[in-house]
Amino acid sequence: MKTREFIFYTEDLAMAALPAGFPRPERKVMWTILQFHWGEPAAHIELQPQMSRRVVELGLHFEGPVEWNDALARRVADHGPELMAALGDGWELEEWTASWRRLHRTYPFENLDTTLGREVADGLTRAIQVLRPFALADSPPPARPARPAARDERRRRFAKR
Numbered sequence: 001m002k003t004r005e006f007i008f009y010t011e012d013l014a015m016a017a018l019p020a021g022f023p024r025p026e027r028k029v030m031w032t033i034l035q036f037h038w039g040e041p042a043a044h045i046e047l048q049p050q051m052s053r054r055v056v057e058l059g060l061h062f063e064g065p066v067e068w069n070d071a072l073a074r075r076v077a078d079h080g081p082e083l084m085a086a087l088g089d090g091w092e093l094e095e096w097t098a099s100w101r102r103l104h105r106t107y108p109f110e111n112l113d114t115t116l117g118r119e120v121a122d123g124l125t126r127a128i129q130v131l132r133p134f135a136l137a138d139s140p141p142p143a144r145p146a147r148p149a150a151r152d153e154r155r156r157r158f159a160k161r
Helices: 003-017 066-078 080-087 114-135 149-160
Strands: 026-030 033-037 043-050 055-062 092-095 101-108
Touching (some): 003 114, 033 114, 043 114, 066 080, 066 101, 066 114
Antiparallel strands (some): 026 033, 033 043, 043 055
């Protein structure tokens, strides 16, 4: 199965498995990355097959300003035992980059196939139901300050070389 076919197959299974009346997320597709959110895209559930690493990553990502991300990650950590019990094995909360945070797990694979798709869809369905409250930020991330024009200009000149 091709990567995009896999993410859409997995999404279809997961959405069909959600209970009737469960709030459906907004979705964003970036070629082989599928993100779900409930009004604040900086806090989203992400599904991404990573062909070079031979894993499918599933996680709750916080990709706003660092202080906001840290506050949301602390909320997740405060509920760690019950989240792990509800999500199952293999989940890890981490400082993913200098500012981004994520609670995630991976599914190793040889091939993207329907068997793996069903396994990941089960995890995605569970993640959406369990983690939705943590993707609903109490407040949106603070606006990021605009970059100074001089810095932007240097970046553009560098990119043209």
